[in-house]
Amino acid sequence: MANDQIGDLKDFTEKIAPKKATPEAPVARIGVQNDLTEHIAPKPKSNQRGYRRPRTTAKKPQTVEAVTHPAVDAVAPAPAAAAKPAAQKPKRQHSAPKKTQPQPNATQAQGAVQQPAKAADTKNKRGKRTATPQKKTPVRIIPLGGLHEIGKNMTVIECGNDMFIVDCGLAFPDEEMLGVDLVIPDFSYVEKNKEKLRGIVLTHGHEDHIGGLPFLLKSVNAPVYSSRLTLGLVEGKLKEHGLLGKVQLNVVQPRDTIKLGCMAVEFIHVNHSIPDALAVAIHTPAGIIVMTGDFKIDSTPIEGDIIDLARFGELGNRGVLALLMDSTNAAKPGMTMSERKVGESFSNLFQRAQDKRIIIASFASNIHRIQQIVDYAVKYKRKVAVSGRSMINVVAKATELGYLKIPEGILVEIEGINRYRPDQLVIITTGSQGEPMSALTRMAMSDHRKVTVNPNDFIIISASPIPGNEKLVNRVINELLKLGAEVIYEKMYEVHVSGHACQEELKMILGLVKPKFFIPAHGEYLHLKKNADLAVAMGVDRKNILITEIGKVIELDGVDMKVIGTVPAGRVMVDGLGVGDVGSIVLRDRKHLAEDGLIIVVTAIDGQTGEIVAGPDVVSRGFVYVREAEDMMAQTRKIAKKAVETCMANNTHEWGNIKNKIKDDVGDYLWQVTKRTPMILPVIQEI
Ligand SMILES: [Zn+2]
Ligand SMILES: [Zn+2]
Numbered sequence: 242m243a244n245d246q247i248g249d250l251k252d253f254t255e256k257i258a259p260k261k262a263t264p265e266a267p268v269a270r271i272g273v274q275n276d277l278t279e280h281i282a283p284k285p286k287s288n289q290r291g292y293r294r295p296r297t298t299a300k301k302p303q304t305v306e307a308v309t310h311p312a313v314d315a316v317a318p319a320p321a322a323a324a325k326p327a328a329q330k331p332k333r334q335h336s337a338p339k340k341t342q343p344q345p346n347a348t349q350a351q352g353a354v355q356q357p358a359k360a361a362d363t364k365n366k367r368g369k370r371t372a373t374p375q376k377k378t379p380v381r382i383i384p385l386g387g388l389h390e391i392g393k394n395m396t397v398i399e400c401g402n403d404m405f406i407v408d409c410g411l412a413f414p415d416e417e418m419l420g421v422d423l424v425i426p427d428f429s430y431v432e433k434n435k436e437k438l439r440g441i442v443l444t445h446g447h448e449d450h451i452g453g454l455p456f457l458l459k460s461v462n463a464p465v466y467s468s469r470l471t472l473g474l475v476e477g478k479l480k481e482h483g484l485l486g487k488v489q490l491n492v493v494q495p496r497d498t499i500k501l502g503c504m505a506v507e508f509i510h511v512n513h514s515i516p517d518a519l520a521v522a523i524h525t526p527a528g529i530i531v532m533t534g535d536f537k538i539d540s541t542p543i544e545g546d547i548i549d550l551a552r553f554g555e556l557g558n559r560g561v562l563a564l565l566m567d568s569t570n571a572a573k574p575g576m577t578m579s580e581r582k583v584g585e586s587f588s589n590l591f592q593r594a595q596d597k598r599i600i601i602a603s604f605a606s607n608i609h610r611i612q613q614i615v616d617y618a619v620k621y622k623r624k625v626a627v628s629g630r631s632m633i634n635v636v637a638k639a640t641e642l643g644y645l646k647i648p649e650g651i652l653v654e655i656e657g658i659n660r661y662r663p664d665q666l667v668i669i670t671t672g673s674q675g676e677p678m679s680a681l682t683r684m685a686m687s688d689h690r691k692v693t694v695n696p697n698d699f700i701i702i703s704a705s706p707i708p709g710n711e712k713l714v715n716r717v718i719n720e721l722l723k724l725g726a727e728v729i730y731e732k733m734y735e736v737h738v739s740g741h742a743c744q745e746e747l748k749m750i751l752g753l754v755k756p757k758f759f760i761p762a763h764g765e766y767l768h769l770k771k772n773a774d775l776a777v778a779m780g781v782d783r784k785n786i787l788i789t790e791i792g793k794v795i796e797l798d799g800v801d802m803k804v805i806g807t808v809p810a811g812r813v814m815v816d817g818l819g820v821g822d823v824g825s826i827v828l829r830d831r832k833h834l835a836e837d838g839l840i841i842v843v844t845a846i847d848g849q850t851g852e853i854v855a856g857p858d859v860v861s862r863g864f865v866y867v868r869e870a871e872d873m874m875a876q877t878r879k880i881a882k883k884a885v886e887t888c889m890a891n892n893t894h895e896w897g898n899i900k901n902k903i904k905d906d907v908g909d910y911l912w913q914v915t916k917r918t919p920m921i922l923p924v925i926q927e928i
Pocket of ligand 1: 447513535
């Protein structure tokens with residue numbers, strides 16, 4: 242409803258209004274966050290965590306509130322009135338006439354220039370308030386990753402001359418991408434518009450939300466805002482990339498609000514499979530946009546509170562323009578179980594393990610899971626050793642920041658595990674996805690330096706395979722079983738719960754937020770579609786739901802939602818130190834080499850006469866075992882020689898042509914005798 246949104250914006254105006262009309266976001270560093278919070282939330286009775294709306298305001302009917310505050314009208318001018326203040330106010334030279342009301346700082350605090358315009362608005366529009374909703378300064382949502390895929394989540398939010406980014410994740414390569422280490426979003430749109438970039442907001446510390454950040458920060462710089470743990474994990478990445486100290490990291494608390502240009506971002510506590518996860522409510526001139534990020538509703542979390550449902554409800558009552566919601570588990574009915582459920586299973590399994598050594602594989606970032614393992618280890622008088630690089634890193638970081646509480650004397654070095662009896666040990670390891678280089682896989686392949694799996698091992702895989710990883714996980718389980726170990730995995734026992742909301746939880750958020758427009762996010766098409774259906778079932782108008790793609794520019798003006806264009810988006814592959822230098826041609830070559838192997842034909846030619854001086858020699862790799870195919874190799878040499886001689890006889894001295902002739906003739910022959918198409922690489926040396 243228009244009035245709700247008006248009331249809401251007014252409110253937002255008061256809260257974020259700085260004392261001066263500064264177009265830029267206030268600057269804050271770790272440790273001075275409170276200053277920032279106070280700065281942008283001067284008015285309400287706030288608690289230490291940030292601002293909280295006074296109850297009375299939240300409960301008051303929106304219409305009443307709207308009428309009583311003249312400032313309200315300033316943010317919803319009629320198109321004609323809209324042009325006026327823009328002309329009067331040379332605040333930003335290039336601002337379009339439409340971009341007027343993003344000056345939500347126009348409150349009673351300041352802004353003499355704006356006052357007359359505002360007063361006029363108030364008068365003119367008082368009678369109009371119940372009329373059809375007015376279009377407002379549009380806000381644009383541009384997803385650059387995370388749609389029709391799992392991974393590399395990234396969304397650009399843009400309004401007038403300001404933009405910011407929510408999340409900057411990576412994806413892992415699929416099996417087609419040979420040799421590729423990771424995949425990041427295409428940043429070119431952000432790079433091209435970097436002077437507009439006011440900040441980067443991160444919802445939580447999973448790789449699919451922060452993994453691309455160091456690559457982005459190499460070409461643009463902007464302050465980063467997130468929770469303490471998320472930034473702690475980001476810090477580690479920046480260090481690896483030599484960026485530490487060059488980027489401003491700002492810690493935020495749930496219910497804090499930061500100002501990013503003409504928009505403000507409010508952080509909301511959610512439950513997920515990593516601590517300190519946040520949703521965001523973006524307050525824009527066009528209305529409120531809520532992005533859930535990854536979330537679930539855990540009423541008995543291991544640490545901290547249940548997701549801040551109250552805040553989602555408050556925003557819903559004020560009127561939410563659009564909701565972008567996690568779709569990962571949208572196809573799953575019911576509720577995701579509490580993380581605590583896993584603890585109950587652990588308790589049973591620790592008893593069942595009796596005098597065996599326990600090895601548990603889990604996601605390194607699932608700190609609550611690790612905490613539970615530690616707690617049961619303490620209870621059952623076992624020591625804990627940690628294996629796997631990412632597990633060691635996260636345990637160290639989370640302990641340092643106080644997210645993981647390990648009693649003194651419990652943690653032992655993996656080098657020293659032989660000093661303990663099997664029933665005195667729990668080993669926490671990476672490799673729950675069967676990743677080939679991970680610690681658990683190495684244990685399974687008898688390739689781990691410190692851990693030799695034997696029938697005295699009780700192994701728990703505390704994760705479910707991410708789609709696509711099932712084969713890898715099964716291979717590891719098979720090998721562990723062959724070594725005589727007992728293996729417990731998800732299908733047998735409740736040793737894992739998801740970090741994402743199932744249908745009933747998604748419906749609850751839809752019911753609380755009551756968005757006008759809905760954009761399913763975070764998932765493949767089948768997940769997005771299911772989430773869209775849920776929204777329809779919850780009363781969202783189907784024509785107000787958009788299943789979109791990365792690179793689409795979605796514009797919301799408070800009245801309509803439409804796709805108004807596209808920007809470059811896609812997958813940028815990272816291989817070693819190279820970013821984006823592996824493209825489709827390189828991949829095609831790698832695939833070709835992997836599938837059919839390589840034949841190199843080396844010939845030395847006299848530069849003057851064009852006669853063959855040496856060779857041709859034929860070298861093959863990954864094609865046939867040469868010793869068993871000597872005849873074929875000899876024949877290949879003959880054909881190559883003939884090809885060169887034919888070229889010379891025809892007066893063809895262009896090397897490119899000679900090479901093509903060799904490729905064609907040798908290729909034809911090899912196809913005839915083997916029905917294979919190796920890559921053929923002719924090399925000509927001039928002597
Ligand atoms: Zn996540
Ligand atoms: Zn995610």
